[in-house]
Each structure stands twice: as C-alpha cells, then as structure tokens.
Amino acid sequence: MIGIPTAVLLGSVLFLLLLLLATRGSAAAREISSRLDVPLLDDEAGLDPCPPEFVARIFAPDDWEFVRGTKSRELQKLFRRERRLVALVWVHQTSTAIRRIMREHTEITRQSHDLRFSTETKLVLLYGELMVICGMLFLAIQSAGPQRVRGLAVYADTLSQRLAQAQHDFKTVTARPELHGAGSV
Amino acid sequence: MTATVRLVPVQAAYDDLLKRSLSKISCDLARLIYLASTRDYNTGSYHHDGLAARFRPEIAGKALEIAHRQIFYQLSACSLEELVEQLQTYLDCSHESAADILRIWQKLEPYRVAIPVEVNPAVARLFVSNIRLALAIWRFRQEQAQKNP
Numbered sequence: 459m460i461g462i463p464t465a466v467l468l469g470s471v472l473f474l475l476l477l478l479l480a481t482r483g484s485a486a487a488r489e490i491s492s493r494l495d496v497p498l499l500d501d502e503a504g505l506d507p508c509p510p511e512f513v514a515r516i517f518a519p520d521d522w523e524f525v526r527g528t529k530s531r532e533l534q535k536l537f538r539r540e541r542r543l544v545a546l547v548w549v550h551q552t553s554t555a556i557r558r559i560m561r562e563h564t565e566i567t568r569q570s571h572d573l574r575f576s577t578e579t580k581l582v583l584l585y586g587e588l589m590v591i592c593g594m595l596f597l598a599i600q601s602a603g604p605q606r607v608r609g610l611a612v613y614a615d616t617l618s619q620r621l622a623q624a625q626h627d628f629k630t631v632t633a634r635p636e637l638h639g640a641g642s643v
Numbered sequence: 644m645t646a647t648v649r650l651v652p653v654q655a656a657y658d659d660l661l662k663r664s665l666s667k668i669s670c671d672l673a674r675l676i677y678l679a680s681t682r683d684y685n686t687g688s689y690h691h692d693g694l695a696a697r698f699r700p701e702i703a704g705k706a707l708e709i710a711h712r713q714i715f716y717q718l719s720a721c722s723l724e725e726l727v728e729q730l731q732t733y734l735d736c737s738h739e740s741a742a743d744i745l746r747i748w749q750k751l752e753p754y755r756v757a758i759p760v761e762v763n764p765a766v767a768r769l770f771v772s773n774i775r776l777a778l779a780i781w782r783f784r785q786e787q788a789q790k791n792p
Contacts, residue, residue, distance in 0.1 A: 508763045511720055521723040530783055540772040548765040
C-alpha cells in the first residue's frame with residue numbers, strides 16, 4: 459500500500475511524462491508536416507474545421523480492407539504510407555486548434571472579473587487530456603497505423619469539439635454579462 | 644439588403660448550374676474538374692459566361708464556388724472503392740486514351756489544382772492521397788488484366 463504523498467508524486471510524474479509525450483508528439487508532427495505536400499498553417503482559424511465524418515473516414519478500416527483485397531504488397535505499402543500522413547496532418551491540425559482555443563481563452567480570462575474556479579479547472583483538465591491524447595495518437599499512428607486508433611481519434615475529435623463549444627459559450631457569457639452562469643463545461 | 648435576399652439569387656444560380664451544366668456531366672470527379680476549370684488561376688474567382696448572363700457575374704461566381712466546395716467535400720468523403728469507380732467512369736467518358744490520362748495524372752498530379760481555396764488541410768490531404776491511391780489501384784488492375792486476359 460502506498461501513501462497519499464507517494465501517490466500524488468507518482469501521479470505528478472506520470473502527468474509530466476504524458477505532457478512531455480504530447481509536446482514531443484506535436485513537435486515531431488510539425489517536423490513530418492514540413493515534408494508534406496499540403497501546407498499546414500499554425501493559425502487555421504479562418505479555414506473550415508474538419509467535419510467529423512472525415513475523421514471517421516481517415517481512420518476507417520474499410521479502405522484498408524479494400525486495398526488488402528488487391529493482394530498487392532506495393533499498394534498496401536503505398537496505402538499505409540499515405541493514410542499515415544493524412545492521419546498525422548489531422549492530429550497536427552487538432553492540436554493546433556486546441557492550443558489556439560486555449561490561447562484565446564487565456565486572453566479572455568485576463569480581462570474577465572467573473573471567473574469560476576470549477577469551470578477553469580475543467581477546461582485546463584480537458585486541454586491537458588486532449589494534448590496527451592494527441593501525443594499518444596501521434597505515436598500510435600506511427601507505430602500501429604491509423605486504423606488501430608480509430609476509437610481514440612473519434613474520442614479526441616469529440617473532446618476537441620466540446621472544448622471549442624465550452625470556449626464559445628464562455629466568450630458569449632463574457633461578452634454579455636447578463637447571461638451569467640451559462641458557460642459551464 | 645438582408646442575407647436572405649442576397650442568398651436567393653445565389654440559390655437560383657446554383658440550381659440553374661446544377662440543372663443546365665452539372666447534371667449533364669458523367670460523374671462527380673468530372674464535375675470537380677469542370678468546376679475547378681471555371682476558376683481563374685491568378686485571382687481565384689469563378690467565371691461562367693452563360694450563368695453570368697442569366698444572373699450577375701458575382702452571383703454566378705458565388706454559385707460556382709459553392710458547387711465546387713460541395714462536390715469536393717462529397718468526393719473527399721467517398722471510400723477508396725467508390726473513388727476508383729469514379730475514376731473508371733471519368734476515364735471511360737473521356738475522349739483521350741485512359742493510359743495517357745493515367746500517365747499524366749500520376750506524373751503531374753493536375754488534380755491538385757481542383758482543390759477549392761481554404762478547405763480544411765486534412766481533407767485536402769485526404770483527397771490528394773485518395774486520388775493517388777485510386778490511380779495506383781486502377782493501374783494495378785490494368786496490369787493484372789493484361790497479364791491474365
């Protein structure tokens with residue numbers, strides 16, 4: 459049986475490790491994106507968000523089954539390489555969007571006089587969870603391929619939409635003080 | 644002028660474009676190539692003489708832009724199997740030799756020009772990737788057919 463201080467210490471170390479993983483994943487994704495032929499922007503605020511059906515499509519197993527049906531090793535190799543890069547672009551894009559949302563949120567909270575501790579904590583935890591998932595996705599896509607991590611990718615997409623919605627609600631409430639209390643996560 | 648009033652002529656131009664032009668084109672891939680060809684390389688604005696004559700040039704341009712994005716997203720959401728079928732239809736309906744088109748498409752990747760402006764980068768990458776794969780699969784099938792006639 460371990461004591462509470464040890465558990466807290468272990469938890470903190472684990473959290474830091476996961477954060478490191480997320481940061482490394484993101485940095486490596488950036489390096490790979492520099493080799494891609496579709497430019498990735500750091501600020502994609504003006505662009506269309508990736509619709510959820512495309513997330514499912516990128517990570518779907520049916521395209522792989524179709525290519526496997528050809529029994530051509532070359533095609534299978536090409537498919538794995540191509541789909542892996544598309545999946546990495548998506549992870550990079552998602553983590554960039556998450557960081558942008560949190561940057562925006564920080565800017566707003568600096569000017570706000572009506573902050574709720576529980577809402578802020580939930581947002582920070584959601585942000586941390588998403589960044590860790592992005593780091594894990596990055597490594598898993600590289601090692602196991604996108605088809606194996608479909609569930610995690612769809613989950614990350616749902617969470618990032620929740621974060622965007624929470625930030626949007628918070629912005630609305632801050633802009634209109636009479637709607638006080640509508641910005642909970 | 645309200646947004647509704649502005650949107651009505653665009654909707655009418657869009658419907659007209661669907662009815663008179665796009666419905667006569669064999670498949671979505673061909674529609675995408677056609678719509679991309681109405682876009683100016685330098686300015687990115689869309690032009691269609693017939694549509695501009697029936698509506699105003701800016702209304703026609705907007706309708707073409709909407710149609711272009713819509714077809715692009717539709718095609719990008721296709722499974723690889725469906726995309727290979729689209730490619731087959733496109734090649735069958737073309738007046739050029741399928742082998743020549745395939746060679747040029749694989750070498751120059753002209754379909755990249757068919758991507759609308761400011762679409763999501765992951766979707767754009769998925770589209771390019773899927774076309775590349777569809778071309779490779781089509782070529783593989785042709786080679787198999789030649790080996791085992």
